[in-house]
Amino acid sequence: MATRLDSTIEVTGQPAIEEHVVIFRLADEYYALDIQTVQEIVRMQAITSIPGSDFWVEGITNLRGRVVPVVDLRKRCGVDSGEYTAETRIVVVSSSTGMVGLIVDAVSEVMRIPGDQVEQPSAIVSVPENTYLRGIAKLEDRLVSLMDLDGVLPASAEGEFEYASAAAA
Amino acid sequence: MATTKGQRLQFDLDDDDLKLFCEEADEQIELLDASLVQLEGDPDPDLVQQIFRAAHTLKGSSATIGHKKMANLTHAMETVLDAVRQGRKSANAEMVDALLAGLDALRELAREVVTRVDSGIATAALEADLLATLEADDPDTQSLPSAPAGAGYQFSDASVQAALAEMGQGSSCYFVEVSISPDCQLPSIRCFQVLQELDALGTTLQTWPDRDVVEAGAGEFALTAALLSRQSDEQLQAAVEVVMDVGAVHVRSVPAEALGQPMTAHRVPAAAAAPGKAQLAVVESAAPGTDGGKAPKKAAAQSVRIDVERLDGLMNLVGELVIDRTRLQQIRDQLSAVLKDANLTELTENFEETTSHLARVTDELQEQIMRSRMLPVRSVLTRLPRLVRDVATKCGKKVELLTAGEETELDRSVIEEISDPLVHILRNAVDHGIETPEERRAAGKPETGTVTVTAWNQETYIYLSVKDDGKGIDTRTLRAKVVEKGLMSRDAAEAATEEQAIQWIFMAGLSTAKTISDVSGRGVGMDIVRTNIERLNGSIMLQSTPGKGSEVIIQLPLTLATTKALMVVANSTVYAIPLVSVTEALADHEADIHSVNGLKTLRLRQRLLPMIDLANALGDSRPRSIEAGRFVVAARHGERQVAFTVDRLLGEQDVVVKSLGDLVGNRKGLTGATILGDGSLGLIVDTASLVSEQAMLATA
Amino acid sequence: MATILVVDDAAFMRMRMSKILSEAGYDVVQAENGLEAVEKYKASRPDAVLMDITMPEMDGLTALKEIKSHDPAARVAMVTALGQQQIVLEAVKSGAKDFLVKPCEGDRVLAAVSKLCA
Numbered sequence: 001m002a003t004r005l006d007s008t009i010e011v012t013g014q015p016a017i018e019e020h021v022v023i024f025r026l027a028d029e030y031y032a033l034d035i036q037t038v039q040e041i042v043r044m045q046a047i048t049s050i051p052g053s054d055f056w057v058e059g060i061t062n063l064r065g066r067v068v069p070v071v072d073l074r075k076r077c078g079v080d081s082g083e084y085t086a087e088t089r090i091v092v093v094s095s096s097t098g099m100v101g102l103i104v105d106a107v108s109e110v111m112r113i114p115g116d117q118v119e120q121p122s123a124i125v126s127v128p129e130n131t132y133l134r135g136i137a138k139l140e141d142r143l144v145s146l147m148d149l150d151g152v153l154p155a156s157a158e159g160e161f162e163y164a165s166a167a168a169a
Numbered sequence: 170m171a172t173t174k175g176q177r178l179q180f181d182l183d184d185d186d187l188k189l190f191c192e193e194a195d196e197q198i199e200l201l202d203a204s205l206v207q208l209e210g211d212p213d214p215d216l217v218q219q220i221f222r223a224a225h226t227l228k229g230s231s232a233t234i235g236h237k238k239m240a241n242l243t244h245a246m247e248t249v250l251d252a253v254r255q256g257r258k259s260a261n262a263e264m265v266d267a268l269l270a271g272l273d274a275l276r277e278l279a280r281e282v283v284t285r286v287d288s289g290i291a292t293a294a295l296e297a298d299l300l301a302t303l304e305a306d307d308p309d310t311q312s313l314p315s316a317p318a319g320a321g322y323q324f325s326d327a328s329v330q331a332a333l334a335e336m337g338q339g340s341s342c343y344f345v346e347v348s349i350s351p352d353c354q355l356p357s358i359r360c361f362q363v364l365q366e367l368d369a370l371g372t373t374l375q376t377w378p379d380r381d382v383v384e385a386g387a388g389e390f391a392l393t394a395a396l397l398s399r400q401s402d403e404q405l406q407a408a409v410e411v412v413m414d415v416g417a418v419h420v421r422s423v424p425a426e427a428l429g430q431p432m433t434a435h436r437v438p439a440a441a442a443a444p445g446k447a448q449l450a451v452v453e454s455a456a457p458g459t460d461g462g463k464a465p466k467k468a469a470a471q472s473v474r475i476d477v478e479r480l481d482g483l484m485n486l487v488g489e490l491v492i493d494r495t496r497l498q499q500i501r502d503q504l505s506a507v508l509k510d511a512n513l514t515e516l517t518e519n520f521e522e523t524t525s526h527l528a529r530v531t532d533e534l535q536e537q538i539m540r541s542r543m544l545p546v547r548s549v550l551t552r553l554p555r556l557v558r559d560v561a562t563k564c565g566k567k568v569e570l571l572t573a574g575e576e577t578e579l580d581r582s583v584i585e586e587i588s589d590p591l592v593h594i595l596r597n598a599v600d601h602g603i604e605t606p607e608e609r610r611a612a613g614k615p616e617t618g619t620v621t622v623t624a625w626n627q628e629t630y631i632y633l634s635v636k637d638d639g640k641g642i643d644t645r646t647l648r649a650k651v652v653e654k655g656l657m658s659r660d661a662a663e664a665a666t667e668e669q670a671i672q673w674i675f676m677a678g679l680s681t682a683k684t685i686s687d688v689s690g691r692g693v694g695m696d697i698v699r700t701n702i703e704r705l706n707g708s709i710m711l712q713s714t715p716g717k718g719s720e721v722i723i724q725l726p727l728t729l730a731t732t733k734a735l736m737v738v739a740n741s742t743v744y745a746i747p748l749v750s751v752t753e754a755l756a757d758h759e760a761d762i763h764s765v766n767g768l769k770t771l772r773l774r775q776r777l778l779p780m781i782d783l784a785n786a787l788g789d790s791r792p793r794s795i796e797a798g799r800f801v802v803a804a805r806h807g808e809r810q811v812a813f814t815v816d817r818l819l820g821e822q823d824v825v826v827k828s829l830g831d832l833v834g835n836r837k838g839l840t841g842a843t844i845l846g847d848g849s850l851g852l853i854v855d856t857a858s859l860v861s862e863q864a865m866l867a868t869a
Numbered sequence: 870m871a872t873i874l875v876v877d878d879a880a881f882m883r884m885r886m887s888k889i890l891s892e893a894g895y896d897v898v899q900a901e902n903g904l905e906a907v908e909k910y911k912a913s914r915p916d917a918v919l920m921d922i923t924m925p926e927m928d929g930l931t932a933l934k935e936i937k938s939h940d941p942a943a944r945v946a947m948v949t950a951l952g953q954q955q956i957v958l959e960a961v962k963s964g965a966k967d968f969l970v971k972p973c974e975g976d977r978v979l980a981a982v983s984k985l986c987a
Contacts, residue, residue, distance in 0.1 A: 040879070048742065048842070048850040052788030053833055060829060060842055062850050065489050067842045069830040097831040110884065153832060354970040355949075358957050365961070386954040413967055413984060 019113040019137065023144055024091060024104040027079045030144045031104075032113070032137065033093065037149055040092040041107050044084050061101060063092060070101035076152060077132060095153045102152075113137045118146065174289025178281055181235040184547070187282065188576065190230055194279040197223040198272065205268050208253065208260040221250040227275065238292045239278040245296040246271050251326065252303055264302040271295050328374040332397060332423075340371065340397045343405060346419040349390045353414035357383055360392040362412040370408055371398025395423070477581070480542055484730055487535045488825030489844070491731065494531045495822055496846030497524050539728050543578035546624045546633070549588050550575050553595060553622060560599045567606050567617040568599050574624035579631045580728040586705050587633065587725065590698045594635045594721050595620065597695070602639030602719055612716065614638070631727060636720040642713040644670040651676070671713050675699045675807060703806055703857035704840065706732055706749050732826060734843075736819035736851065737802060740784035740793055743851035744815070745824045745843055746802060750856035752810065753803040754818055760801045768867070771812040773803055779867030783813040783854070786863055787838045806860035811867065826853060838862075871916035871986045872896040876906040876932065877948065878924040882971070886919060886948075889975045890982065903927025907935045910943070917985040918945040919969070919978070922953050922960075930960055937964045944985045948973065 021032035022041070042063070047070050049059035056075040060067050070090060074081045087106040092099060118135045134148040182190060200223045204216055224247040231239035246268060252258035274295055277288045332342045347363050349356040360383045367373050373380075374395040378387065398405060402420040409418050501524045505517045550572045561568040579587075603609075603618035610616055623634045647670050651657040656676055665673075674695050695711075702709045707725035726732070734745035735754060753773060761772040762780070769780040782798060798814035824843035838859040842850045873895045877883040880901070887897040898913050900906040904927040906920065918936065922929040929947060936943045946967035947960045957968050967981050 035885075046849050048852065049791070050829065050833055050839070050852065051742075051784065051790070052837060057833060060833065060850055062844050062848055065485060065844065067827040067830060067844070067850060069832040071832070095832075099830070100832055110888065355954050355957060355968065357954065358961055358968060361958060362961060384958060386958065413981065 017115045019115065019118060019135075019146065020110075021113060021144075021146065022091065022110050023108045024089070025106045025108060026074055026077060026104055027082065029079070030108070030142055031147045032144045033091065033147050033149065035110060037093045037095065038091060039094050039099065042090050042092065042101075044088045044090060044103070058103060061090070063099070063101070066099065068092065068099045068101050070103060071153065073102045073104055073152070093149060095149050097153055100153055113139070113144070174287055176287040178285050178287050179235075180282055180285070182282075184575070190234060190282060191279070193230060194227060194282075197227050198276055198279060201268075201272050201275075205265060205272060208268070209262060209265050210260070212253075212260070214254075217250070217254050221247065221254045224250050231278075234282065236278065236282060238290070239275065239281075242271055242274060242278065242292040242296060245299040246275075249299050249303060258303060261302070264299075267295070267298045267302050271299060325375060328395060331372075331374055332395075335372070335397045340399050342374075342423045343371075343396045343398060343402060344393070344421050344423050345396055345405060345409065346393045346417075347391065347409055348416040348418075349392075350414045350416045351390060353390070355386075356390045356414070357386040359412055359414045360389060363392055363409050363415065364394065366408045366412060367394055367396050367398075367405070370400050370405060371396045373397075480538075483538050484542060485825075487531070487538050488731065490531050491535060491823050491825060492844050492846060494524075494528050497527065499846060535731070539580060539730070540578075542581050542728070544581055544584055545575060546577045546579055546584065546587075546631075547575040549584060549591060550622060550624070552588070552592070556592060556595060557599055557620060560596055561603075564600055565605060566599065566603050568603055569617050569619050571619060571621045572623070573621065577624040577626055577631060579626075579725070580730065582729040583631065583705065583725055583727070586701075586729065587723070590701050590723065591622075591633060591635070593698050594695075594723075595622065598635055598637040598639070598719070598721075602637040602641075604640050608640070612640075626727075631725050633723045633725070634720055636718065638718040641715040641717055641719055642671050642674060642711075643715065647671075647673055671711055672808070674711060675709070699807060700857050700861065703750075704855060705729060706747050708749075730826060731823050732853075734822060734824045734853065735802065736822050736824075736845075737783070737800070737813075737815040738817040738819065739782075739787075739813075739815045740789050740791060741816075742784070742789070743819065743845060743849070744783065745822070745851050745853045746804060746813075747854070747856055748821060750804045750806060750860065751802060752805050754800065756800055757798065757814070760812075762801075771801055771803065773810075773812070776810060778803055778810045778812040779863065780812045780814055781863045781867070783815050786813070786859060787854075804856050804860050806857045806864075809860050809864035811860050811863045824851070824853065870894050870896060871982075872898060872913060873982060874898045874900060874906065874909055874913070874915040874918040876900045876903070876918065876924070876929065877921040878902055879921070882921070882948075886973070886978060889978050893979050893982075895982065903929060903932030903935070906932045907939070910936050911939060914940075916944065917982055918943065919948050919982070920945055920965075921948045922956055930956055930963070933960055933965055934963050946981050946985055 019032070020035045022035050022038045023030055023032045025031075040063075045061055047059040047061045050057065053059075056072055058070045058072045058075075061070050062068075072081065073079075082105070084103075085105070089104055089107045090101040091104055091107065092101050117139065118137045120135060132147055132151045133145050134151070135146040137144045137146060201220060204220050207213075207216060208220065224243050228240055228243035228247050231243060249258075249264060249268065253260050253264075258264075274290050274292060277290045278292075281288050336342055345367065347360070349359045353359055364373065364376065364380065364383065374397060376383070376395070377393040378389055383389070383392065396405070400408075402422060405420045406418050409415060409420075501517075501521055504520065508514075508517050553572065554570050557568055557570040598620050599618075603620065604612065604614075606616040609618065619638050621634070621636045623632075623636070625632050644667055648662045648665070651673055652659050652662050656673075662670075676694075676696060699709050702723055702725070705725055706729070707723060710722045710724070711719065712722075713719040732745075733748040735748055735751050737744050737746060763770050763772055763777070765777060771778045771780050780801065783802075784793070798816065800815050800818050802813045802815055802818075803810060804813060826841045827843060828841050829839065838855050839852050840855040841853045843853055845851050873890050875883055875886045875890065875897055876899075877886065878901050883899050883901065887899060890897050898909050898915055900909045902924045903920075906918070906929075907927070909915075910918065920929040920933055924932075927935075933945050933947070936945060941964070943964070945960075945965045946969055947957055947965045948969045948971060949957050957965075960968070966985055969977060969981055
């Protein structure tokens with residue numbers, strides 16, 4: 001699915017002109033995800049934790065028959081973790097590691113951000129190693145960080161069990 | 170004519186086609202056998218139609234594979250039957266005799282396809298006899314010339330008749346070819362919409378694929394229709410182009426005189442035009458001639474290509490159904506407990522009846538869908554001859570590979586998983602099992618060793634055997650080895666029986682070849698093969714006779730999509746422990762628990778099993794719930810056994826295995842997740858790795 | 870400009886569809902289940918309908934049939950997830966003019982709607 005969407009962008013050939021995004025809140029900060037990657041937004045629901053997984057992986061959840069891993073975005077982004085509220089949502093995104101749910105404090109709106117309002121993250125935030133962001137948008141009333149999904153979610157976890165020699169045949 | 174007897178014959182069909190061809194031919198011949206005798210006198214028109222169709226089908230398939238004799242004979246039979254069908258001729262004893270004689274010959278001819286040896290049957294005389302029955306009293310019996318199938322779209326005789334009748338009255342006959350854009354996700358619906366448009370403008374005589382196939386949603390990206398219409402070709406073209414996702418449209422009118430002739434396809438239809446993104450599984454293996462537009466009508470009706478993703482989707486849906494069924498049964502039990510006193514027995518009985526019926530249907534459905542995902546194991550076995558040749562050359566050995574049971578079917582998921590272990594075992598057999606030509610000569614064996622790979626089904630399992638006629642496992646070397654490697658004490662190693670010693674080959678850290686060869690690789694032993702097989706809920710057995718050879722037998726479940734499991738709760742999380750590995754489940758007050766060296770140990774059938782907290786073993790670091798560890802589940806992996814303590818036992822259940830997702834990856838000790846009756850998720854325990862790890866830790 | 874009735878029980882999908890359409894200049898009427906769709910159809914007589922299939926209260930197929938019986942000329946496109954092919958077929962037989970497969974790209978939605986309204 002992701003590749004289909006990507007190719008659409010290439011065909012259009014104008015990815016930088018406008019950002020069509022879903023804006024959400026983590027603690028006091030606003031972040032945005034490309035609307036094309038967002039599959040669905042659901043209320044907080046039962047999550048089964050997986051023993052021994054990374055601390056920021058909250059567990060897995062049943063999304064209409066699909067098993068979807070869920071990431072606590074606060075923990076992942078190093079924001080102090082807080083209580084879940086009635087506003088807490090799971091943003092289901094389609095990433096290079098498949099469908100993933102991201103727990104956010106609230107989803108505020110969907111909007112188009114003109115390209116000239118977006119700046120490279122380095123211009124404002126002096127944290128070069130911050131791979132989660134691909135840009136910062138200066139809106140009238142606030143700053144919105146454009147999140148880079150591939151930066152937030154690591155490439156697929158290594159399968160620890162491998163067939164050493166036989167596969168080579 | 171009889172001089173050709175015994176000659177080798179060649180037909181245009183591969184092994185996949187052969188099975189289908191034979192099944193179909195047998196079916197049609199049986200049908201003819203049972204019904205030809207009823208043809209005489211005033212037969213039921215439906216029966217005549219059926220008999221005609223049987224002959225027609227046989228003609229089509231034999232022509233497709235290039236069996237000329239069979240095609241000619243069935244053509245003659247069909248011609249005779251067509252005359253009867255259309256009422257131009259009524260069947261007499263002479264005709265039935267000729268048909269029966271033809272049938273007997275057909276049986277032999279069909280067998281030739283299997284034996285590939287000419288049976289020496291002469292058909293010319295039989296054909297002449299058949300046609301003579303038409304000429305006897307009615308000289309102007311001339312069936313429409315129906316050319317042999319093979320060149321393209323062949324109009325059925327019924328279509329030709331209908332077309333000729335209409336064309337006299339201002340209609341034209343058109344041949345409309347439409348391709349659907351490769352990005353269309355539901356091409357069948359678009360094809361159906363095209364049909365709807367055409368229906369509105371005329372009468373569709375025939376379509377390729379058949380209308381039923383289109384409606385069944387086979388996912389064809391091309392449609393060809395023969396249409397009678399008063400509209401112009403431009404009008405037809407415009408009407409079809411209204412449908413979204415329609416790519417190229419090609420309309421041409423067919424002159425009356427061309428009607429009986431096969432139509433060649435303008436473009437390559439269907440399969441070849443399909444997009445590359447969808448991997449196609451051939452279900453029931455394609456009939457001869459499905460591709461390339463040869464006799465498409467016949468083929469399409471018998472086997473359908475289904476997108477693998479769609480099949481997986483179906484399997485998932487059935488999985489959900491299985492879960493709901495289990496849940497419903499639980500509710501039923503609760504309900505009947507509650508309603509027992511309320512004098513509502515009729516209601517509960519009805520409910521029980523319905524739930525058990527649903528349970529049966531669900532099981533059946535699951536079984537059927539599973540069957541449709543089955544592929545012959547051939548795809549794995551075809552890789553092997555090359556592998557054996559390469560390994561043998563490297564080791565300086567002479568090896569012949571024999572395979573059997575290629576048509577044994579197993580689930581796609583199992584096929585994908587079985588390949589690597591099989592390759593490994595086969596390498597071992599050639600590298601370590603078979604001797605060099607010199608050694609074999611010295612042992613009085615033929616220089617060329619034989620490795621036989623056999624597959625077969627039994628009950629709900631598939632078995633794969635790799636057997637060699639090599640030197641067998643040398644248990645003396647093995648005994649020395651386990652002692653040398655510190656895996657066992659000398660006494661224990663000496664005390665073991667031959668059978669027990671052979672099984673050590675599966676021990677971790679043991680390599681029997683005297684040197685590590687570059688063929689079998691370093692560090693990959695049979696222990697890993699075993700672990701992988703057990704991961705698939707299968708098991709592996711080894712038999713060996715010194716000097717005679719070894720045999721490795723793998724047993725696997727038919728599918729990996731579902732598994733039977735014991736459901737337990739440990740620290741508030743529900744886990745599914747595959748039943749194949751569970752040896753005992755009991756409450757701790759029933760269990761014979763001892764403390765050995767300060768460790769809790771379960772005594773079970775004269776064995777002492779280390780007791781391990783399941784949640785801890787899996788790395789659950791959350792605070793423990795109060796009810797911790799009230800039950801014990803003994804689980805085994807190979808020779809190793811451990812007893813897991815859990816909080817509660819929930820009973821046995823069929824679970825649908827779902828991946829944890831790439832982000833989570835393969836967690837230690839877990840193989841996946843499953844959806845529970847209440848919609849929450851349970852985790853499936855990887856007993857193979859967990860048991861070996863824990864047993865090792867406990868002995869360390 | 871034409872009026873489009875967008876029927877979907879998932880608020881997000883409805884919002885996304887509506888946004889795509891209203892930005893292209895269409896008037897959008899929304900309904901969140903089949904029953905509401907039939908009522909809104911009768912009330913606002915839209916030029917085209919985008920109808921989700923799986924919905925509470927009344928599913929898309931039933932709603933389609935209701936709408937068609939009320940207005941045989943109704944132009945309805947079904948919005949489907951993969952795996953509902955037989956329902957889509959049934960819908961096409963019952964008079965649906967087109968279908969869209971979720972997730973729908975904007976261009977695709979607009980192309981379908983302009984074809985429906987043509």
